[in-house]
Amino acid sequence: MTATAALPFTIAFDPRDEDELMSRWRSVIRSQRWSEGEQVEEFESLWTKWNDATAVAFDNWAGAALAALDFFNVKGEKVLCPSNTFLATPRAAQLSDAEVVFYDCNREDLCGSFDDFVRKAELVRPKAAWIVHVGGHIAFDIVRIANYCRERGIRLIEDCAHSHGAHWNGRRAGTWGDLGIYSFYATKTISTGEGGVAVARDPEIIKHLRSFRNYGRGSNYTIQGMNHRMHEMTAALAVVQTRRMEEIVAWKRDYAREVLDRAHPNRVRFPDGMESGFYKYIVFDPIEKSTGRVYELPCHRIMRHEVDLPNTDWVAANHWCAPIYYPREAQTPKAGSVERVALA
Ligand SMILES: Cc1ncc(COP(=O)(O)O)c(C=O)c1O
Structure with a gap:
């Protein structure tokens, strides 16, 4: 098998985790506590440790995004958003009654451009902004944009x-920013089917997120939240997936280095010290069996904003993704090396 031939999509779930997951699910069933219980607590504490920021579990990314935008009180305000992202990012701001202002990306990393960020910020004075870490690496301009x-x-x-x-x-x-939001949707590097987690270091933000996801409880109902809680069954899956995450990502890094890098010299190249989680493996030459693009159509085009974003349009037309899925064959007790993966 060549590096460009498509591996079938596999959800990264390691069979070694099945027994533990079943036993966690059994204990949830018997506990009579199917929500707001020990699994969510354990998952949040694991993710907090991994992320070095306090974690709050959500039903999905979208619930956490609405909670964050509510904390920043963006109603009637401008929110900067890159156009090269999934529609969820600008849509969350739009549904929070903010005005979305798109900014351009860089061609090198597909993520928000500092120069265009500043240009738009000077022009519209936004209250809040999104940065999107597209494809599994960190946005190269994150430090400058956060500062x-x-x-x-x-x-x-x-x-x-x-x-x-x-x-x-x-x-x-x-x-780097005020908070971050991860998705555990079915295609993600680690997944719970549906799910999400927000991380922040400011206790006021954490308080708001916890209250918002639970109809404003704990705030005397001054926070107008809804139900965005994570189910205990989902949280049990999130626990085993979080524990396995580094191994899954290590496999992806090995596969990128030892197989894909040799075949694709014209690819996203990371700055010193940056390690991608390789949600996607992004190249700038057409490949025979691409898994498609990260995004086919930029959000400013979907939402029909009359704005010129040349890098975003360039990226949409000029990148492809080589398959990089953690295959079931790798999910053996000694996973982590591509030699042990059945690639043929
Ligand atoms: C960049 C980006 N933001 C947000 C989302 C939305 O996540 P969720 O489906 O968990 O709401 C996705 C994909 O699912 C995404 O790719």
Whole structure:
């Protein structure tokens, strides 16, 4: 099998975790506590440790995004958003009654451009902004954008839907801005089918997120939240997946280095100290069996905004993704090396 031939899509779930998962599910059933119980607590504490920021579990990324935007009170305000992202990112701001202003990306990393961020921020004075870590690496301009936002009082939310396992010199996504939000949707590097988690270091934000996901409880109902709680069954899955995450990502890194890098010299190249979680393996040459693009159509085009974003349009037309799925064959007691993976 060549590096460009498609591996069948597999959800990264290791059979070694099946017994533990079943036993956790059994204990949930017997506990008579199917929500707001020990599994969510354990998952949050595991993720907090991994991310070095307090974690709050949600039903999905979207619930956490609405909670964050509610905390920043963006109603009637401008929110900057990259166009090269999933529709969820601008849609969450739109549904929070903010005005979305799109900014351009870089061609090198597909993520938000500092220069265009500043240009748009000077023009529209946003209250908040999104940065999206597209494809599994950290946005190359994250430090400059986060510093700029801090100086100007712009609240920065990191869309970490793809960032499982990624770090830059040990620092995880979601810790440069005010908060970060991960998705555990079915296609993600680790998944619970549906699910999400928000991370932040400010206790006021954490308090708000916890209350918002639970109809405003704990705030005297001053916070107008809804139900965005994570189910105990989902949280049990999140626990075993979080424990397995580093191994899954290590396999992906090995596969990228030992197989894909040789075949694809014209690819996203990371700065020193940055390790991608390889949600996607992004190249700039057409490949025979691409798994499609990260995004086919930029959000400013979907939402019909009359704005010129040349890099975003360039990226949409000029990148492809080589398959990089953690295969079931790798899910053996000694997983982690591509030699042990049945590639033929
Ligand atoms: C960049 C990005 N943001 C947000 C989301 C939304 O996540 P969820 O489906 O968990 O709401 C996704 C994908 O699912 C995504 O790729």
